[in-house]
Amino acid sequence: MSETEEMGETVAIESLPLDAWHRARGARMVEFAGYHMPIQYDGIMAEHLWTRDNAGLFDVSHMGQLVFSGEGAAEALEALVPGDISALKPGRMRYSLLLADDGGILDDLMITNTGHGLYMVVNGAVKWDDIAHLREHLPDEIEMNLLDEQALLALQGPKAAAALTALGVVPEFPGILPVDRLVFMQAGPYLWGDVRLGISRSGYTGEDGFEISVPASDVSALADALCAQEAVKPIGLGARDSLRLEAGLPLYGHDLDEGIDPVEGDLAFAISKRRREEGGFPGAARILGHLADGSPRKRVGLTVDGKMPVREGAKIFDGNSEVGVVTSGGFAPSVGAPIAMGYVPTGLSEPGTALAAEVRGKRVAVTVTPMPFVPHRYVRKQGG
Structure with missing residues (x-):
């Protein structure tokens, strides 16, 4: 951890679980979302093109990983987002938006039905604001836990599935698909030896790939095992940004903010058919009006x-x-x-x-x- 000055106050800059791992591989580190993060290793263009052709490993442990449980958790979350969360089947995930009262976007996020509760990944830059908003607006009987002992990796690119399969990752329970048989926006619990992993076929590059939730105590070993493969290299924030821009994916705090609603942000697909008919989410009058009449x-x-x-x-x-x-x-x-x-x-x-x-x-x-x-x-x- 180190400190920086912001508005006359001393603000702590946190270190990711893989901080020493990045530095040992020659990463140039920058401050992003309150963390020291690798912006590049070999150069942004080289890392970008490597990911498009092979497999790139991204450290996204700055993101917030939340778990919700309790009777009616899905319905309670539905009151805050425009997606159909209660219809989400176990092992499936959905992109959605945390909305302000007037329909402005507080954050964009991913929600997964794990079969035992709901798992949410939120943006690192606003995760504490999201947590405060969720605590304020969710009923007391809904339990929310921040998985602060978990790291998060993204393995992206056309060779990602083969690289992950080569590690010997297996489903934790019968009936869970092998990791290479998942399709986009499916997820499940897996084992790498005795290490439990939450894996989804998703990402932020436009490529095929996976996001992997792993105990922080095991993330260095997993990163080593992945990067020991010829097809896999560590990739920094710089290439992550150019990849997502080519993929047309917005970055919260830049392309989206509280002054922009989902229709203006070209994210109307995140408003499910049922919610378009029933409303019942923050800013529904504004958003449904923009759907009907144009923004x-x-x-x-x-x-x-x-x-x-x-x-x-x-x-x-x-x-x-x-x-x-x-x-x-x-x-x-x-x-x-x-x-x-x-x-x-x-x-x-x-x-x-x-x-x-x-x-x-x-x-x-x-x-x-x-x-x-x-x-x-x-x-x-x-x-x-």
Whole structure:
């Protein structure tokens, strides 16, 4: 742990369970979400392309891992998110959104029905705010536990399944699918020797891959075993960001915040059919109104004319009128060009719309384009 100054106060910077492991492998460490985290090892572009072609190991232990139990836990969570949580079957997971009273997004998250309760992963930068919000709004009989003794790894890329299978990971219980037979958004309990792992086929890169919840005491051994394989290398935050940008995936605190609702954020898919009909979630009137009548703005992808990156904060213009802002942007190694995402009026959100972004006082031509920029390669059920 170390300290930094923020607003005249001393703020502790925490270390991940793998901190020494990262440093021993030459990682350049930066502060992110209150933790020292590896931004790169061999270089962002090399790590990005390695993940697209092989398997990259990401340390995402800064994320918050929560477990909810008690009668009516699913229904209680449903009152705070727009997803159909009570219909979630054991071994299945769902992307959802923690909503403020006015429908603004407090966080985006993943919820899994483990068969014994509900497991939730929230963003590291806002996990303490999420925990406070959940404690305030959930009934007292719903128990919530932070799994602060668990680390979280993400193994991503086309060779991830083979790498995980090669470790000898086996289902903990009869009836659980072998890990390589899981499909996107399925999860289960597994054993690596005598180490219990929670594994889901999911991730934040657009590639096939897995997220692995592992006791912090065992994470170094697991990371060593994975990276001992020729196909697997450790990957830092820099490539994680460029990978998720190419995949068209928003980053909370940048592309999403409390002032943006799910329709504006192009996340209407997270609002289930039943909830669209019944409502009953925070901000339902605003959100369902935007579904019916259109929202005033929308998150869109942008291709960039030329080689100059257009980064977060750049103003977007339609002619001489300022109409929006870039929320994420940079060079996309798999695309071979700069890309960005940002918010524009819905009337300017159609693919092919020509706009401009302001970079260092100069206008750069940008074009609204469908996302993802690179096709997702999730392993889905046949016909799904």
